[in-house]
Amino acid sequence: MLKLVSQVKCMPRLHLSHFCHGRVLWRIKERLRKLQEQSVQKLITSAELPSLVTEGRVQQKLDHFNARDTRTFSQRFLVNEKHWQRPSGPVFLFIGGEGSISIYDVVAGHHVDLAKDHGALLLALEHRFYGDSVTPDGLKTETLVHLSSQQA
Structure with missing residues (x-):
């Protein structure tokens, strides 16, 4: 997850903007969906x-x-x-x-x-x-x- 968060180009401050939070959450959600779909492929031929x-x-x-x-x-x-x-x-x-x-x-x-x-x-x-x-x-x-x- 650290790799995922570090890939998001946010403002170089301690406080992230709302836009940046949204981008991070969106990327996490997309990554989770891909992992879920990969697990399905392993479960079912x-x-x-x-x-x-x-x-x-x-x-x-x-x-x-x-x-x-x-x-x-x-x-x-x-x-x-x-x-x-x-x-x-x-x-x-x-x-x-x-x-x-x-x-x-x-x-x-x-x-x-x-x-x-x-x-x-x-x-x-x-x-x-x-x-x-x-x-x-x-x-x-x-x-x-x-x-x-x-x-x-």
């Missing part, structure tokens, strides 16, 4: 992966609070049914944060261990405006009003 994880999309309303607004966008999700005890097993929903979802979100980690214990279906939903779940008009300023916790 490429031949098993297609049968283990299903990717899908759902047409989601852009504005849930305006009945006249019929605009939608395609929201991506991943499903892992490996441990699911149908039909009454629970569903564990992982809601993506500020980035795209990946196969790691449904095949490895503590939540997957819990799914094994409880016979749960694993579902990862990509957060709106992130990853492949960006609205059709992209990230135009007038559309970002729909990027809120209430809309999510």
